Amino acid sequence: MAKEFASRGDMTEKAVTFSEIGRDLWAFTAEGDPNTGVIIGDDCVMIVDAQATPRLANKVVEKIRGVTDKPIRYVVLSHYHAVRVLGASAYGADEIIASDTCRAMVAERGQEDWDSEFERFPRLFQGHESIPGLTWPTMTFATKMTVYLGNRRVDLMHLGRAHTAGDIVAWVPDEGVMFTGDIVEYHSACYCGDGHFSDWGATLDAIKAYRPAAIAPGRGDALVGDEMVNAAIENTQDFVESTYRPAAAVAARGGSLKDAWDAVRAECDPKFADYAIYEHCLPFNVARAYDEAQGMDTPRIWTAERDKQMWESLQG
Template sequence: MAKQFASTGDMGEKTVSFSEVGRDLYAFTAEGDPNTGVIIGDDSVMIFDAQATPRLANMVIEKVRSVTDKPIRYVTLSHYHAVRVLGASAYNADEIIASDVCRAMVTERGQEDWDSEFGRFPRLFEGHESIPGLTWPTMTFETSMTVYLGNRRVDLIHLGRAHTAGDIVAWVPDAGVMFTGDIVEYKSACYCGDGHFSDWGGTLEAVRSFAPAAIAPGRGDALVGEAKVEEALDLTGDFLESTYRPVAQVAARGGTLKEAWDACRAVCDPKFTDYAIYEHCLPFNVARAYDEARGIDTPRVWTAERDRQVWEALQGQ
């Protein structure tokens, strides 16, 4: 197998969908690429996750302008990853909102993540020259915050650690719709390189407790209706369990990272090879699961160099 990131070969254009998931609520999706949520209130618009570049953000803005001319006043970031945040400048929003932990993670590892993801996802970073720099939240909160778009209420909530330590959701109670970021995926691999396997399942159950009528996930199709929501929550939970359990079993007996990789593939390949970004995520997921199983609570910082080292070590065996 070639020693390059699986995602570097994914250069084909994706088909964009702009799906209504509730009254004046939309999910911008693109065949497993990062999703963006659109929440339209009486007097303004909130964007949930900004895309990787201003070029991609402008594609979102074009879709927004097809349904409303209200000003985009807020950009909310579900977490700190570059593919979610670096397009924020295109919206010219009044405020950029995130959790306290998300902002701290931008400070701690934002540049390293940008450099890392730039190497992994060349297609998503086409037009990167227009990125003005790291995206810094202008408003943050610890556990919850409410924003009113006129009369429409949007609750921003940190339900627990999952995809990162600082993940938040946007809950729109008048419609019963939740924008989850990468806490929930639909038939797309979870990227777990900065994840917390021991907490993620509980965070999924916290999402479930809202009984959403619809979910806009981090990747994959918009999920409308109880059956689709439940399916996505179950599939996400199964992906996490199927990844972590065999790796933890290897770590418990003192096995190597390569043995953990083999054990994970034996369980996950039969289930998930058709999931978007599956091959790309595997080395990062196994490395993080192996660390967590050995008691390393805080994910190690991924740098471009560490990416290559882990990828080559596992792919080259």
């Protein structure tokens, strides 16, 4: 039987957790749905990743107001994907910060990504009528930017390509806590459809070099302590390598995309089949891995039409 497209059948509400992972540092998580980070400084609040709609973002605001009444001045976008950015208007922030590359990707493929993700994951876009349009960063940087929330310092850094070309992390040195976006996941499949497999491992190594005491990952539970942090980084690396290696081997011998699909399933199903959004991600991951293995450095733009064609050819 053909599987229902992407996550169209996933309409179950997820339980929200709001965890303090360092002094005045919080992770909003929801059983494998996209996470949001909250950094509370002396005089204001910074958000890391905005959620898919203002309706979902208001759930984050509600949690924030349970711990502080300080104004929300900054929204940081770890990357350009619609499920991360389209709720930004709900926070009423003064500035929206992202990498130069992230802003360029909004211009290049933001609308296509919105249309694509809307079809893939309707539950996350309930209340989509309140989205005012594409979310445009108001401040950008190439590799590093420091923001002070009073005396609290936050370093925003592009450590390398991974989940997208423009990924950034937020590092709070006074507590040794990092907000990684989808570069790191915990018991959730990595979405690699816009990724850079050959660079992802080095970017994970760069994160590990900071020796974070805690990480708020892109999806899954907050990671507190060396054991959880290191296990999640290593598991993410294993997921990425286990997806790319078999697809690259098939491409090298002139095999088809369907051959790559079969090879990746054989490698990944035994290890990751129970992860959140695993079946959702798999066709997009295999397609991107196969393209990269054939020398395509820039991921092709996903559209709602291309999504369906890919799904039918692989998961159909």
